[in-house]
Amino acid sequence: MPPGSGLTALPAGGDGPRHPNYFLLGFVGALGVLTAWLLVEALIGVRAVLVYILVALFLAVGLNPVIEGLRDRARMPRWGAVLTVCLAMVLFAAVFVWAIAPPLTEQAASFAANLPDTVDSLRRTPFFADLERRYDVLDRIEGLVTAPDFGQQVFGGLVGVGQVVFNTLFATSTVFILTLFFMASLPGILDVSYRFVPRSNRDGVRRIGDEIVRRIGAFIAGQLVVAAFGGVVAFFFLWAVGSAYALTLALVVAVTALIPLVGTTIGALAASAAVALGSPLLGLVTLVFFLVYQQIESYVISPRVMRHAVDVAPTANITAALVGGTLMGLVGALLAIPTVAALTIILKQVVFPRLERR
Template sequence: MTVDQKTSQGKGEPVPPPTSGDEEPGTEHDDPTETSGGDGGEPPETPLASGGPRRPNYFVMGFVGALGVLSAWLLVNALSGAGAVFVYILVALFLAVGLNPVILLLQRMRMPRWAAILTVCLFLALFITVFVWTIVPPLSDQVSSFVAGLPQAIDQLQNARFFRELDQRYDVLARIRDMVTGADFGQQVFGGLVGVGQVVFNWLFATFTVFILTLFFMASLPGIMDVSYRFVPRSRREGVREIGDEIVRRIGAFIAGQLVVAALGGVVAFLFLWAIGSAYALTLALVVAVTALIPLVGTTIGALVASLAVALGDPLMGLVTLIFFLVYQQIESYVLAPRVMRHAVDVAPTVNITAALLGGALLGLVGALLAIPTAAALTLVLKRVIFPRLERR
């Protein structure tokens, strides 16, 4: 202790702590970062200006949470409102990828890509025109014949004993007359016609939109694929490109297989209907061929439509037609379609059926159409990527 320190101690003044150079060995000082009263090294609560602890602002937290919920709700509504547009884009992209092998085939025949795309589009437009031309005149003739023969059918129905007893017991004719002459009948008929017109307009708009989008996607498909591959790191880009090109090839093979199965169904239907003397053999054959493009239930729908059309002229022959199509459906489902699809997409029939059911449950008809190529893509990824990595572990 120095003389100055002794003097200060004698005068009663506080002695300052010794500096680092004056510390004696073995002395310990408290860490300045430690806090008194803090158990377990927990930091102290930050005091406010008034000296109290800082508390969370529950109003701000609730307001921000409400804004988040509102934003999520608006986003869900926007996506649901634009759901039809997403479906159009998905279908158009699917068709563009499926028709790409035909375009490549035309390009190998020394045709420019724009000319190949134009040729495919003209063929599609021609097919739609022929289909409508074969459907509309017979349908209008059937409606005209039905309207013209309706009074005679009603007279025959009134003369039937069963109908007379039914009318005497339940006043069927009086109920029908009251319903037709009622004030709401015209409004209901007009509303029904407006609803049918709206459905037809929506269908035409959807068809035109998908057609235009398919045209643009076919023109820009190589660029879209190149940009998609650039999102993959360079070290893995070559393998991803190989898998992506194989997926595109399988989607094209799936569409080609569906067209082959539908064409076979249409040819068989035309030959049978022509053999039994149906006046609308070509029309019904086109209906069978188009509905056969629908997975699982397409052939059944076409068979029912053709059988019903034949049964209107001859009920016995309509029953024969139904039996013929049921037999052909079994042959197509268990012999033709599995072999074509196994060669096209290399997917087991059980996977095809399961995928079509799940796709139909999620997106309806569009989901059923897209489910099988999606299953083929997932199967390819499993075989080329997932299973080899699991085997190396």
């Protein structure tokens, strides 16, 4: 080959097969695995924050129809409607705490005051006397209380309870503040999200996105209506049977009714147990009443309220709530049904029409 031609002479044997650089492949693969592992660890570390953001965004989208209704009917600016909704939420939380804190304090004080008499009456019963003779229950309890590390154990338990209370208050305040910001800036968030879609498809995506937002808002509104109706029914029944804590138990029933699938049952058991402390017969009557009402709510009230909220089959609702509850607990159960409703809209308006055109 002439010199200066710019070409490099090939080996005598020709090109031949080139072997890959296994060291480079292994290094790149290990680097990819390490990067994926670091990303997973980072997501696990900020999991709580992501859950807070997801719940706050869900609440903001769900409360958006209320804000729009206040803007249209009361001629409020958006900031005024957002402030009104936030004040209503704070007022409800204050009423709930005001209604539930004094009875709990009173019951705890009464239990502590009556504990010696209760123990003495138990010791006089044949069953407890036989239990004491066989297993020395009181001696074991006395030994536990007089143990040197009893104070440390009690203090550690109180610290644990205090930490749980602090974490709950922190999570609640964080979600509330994030919800406030999301409610105020939701139109801007949606507009920015739609701008990531090419202009040719933007109108269709906007239509589907607005429909998803409307469905989520309708779902939350429906849940609130069902819960409020259950709380009102519970209040009138508990007031009729003479319960001293009718308002408190009615609020508990209403709040727990927001939990999909098991919420009404939890509220019914709590109310029945509270009534049974004063009268076991009335507690049984209360349990029977709530079981009957639960059937009416499940098959009459809730289907009528939710008919136009989430157009999802009941089987899909139950499956979604179970899967969501298994993956993310209570938060997953709350978010599962609106998520399935959103997927249903995408399937009906995007996936199925494209499959039909093929």
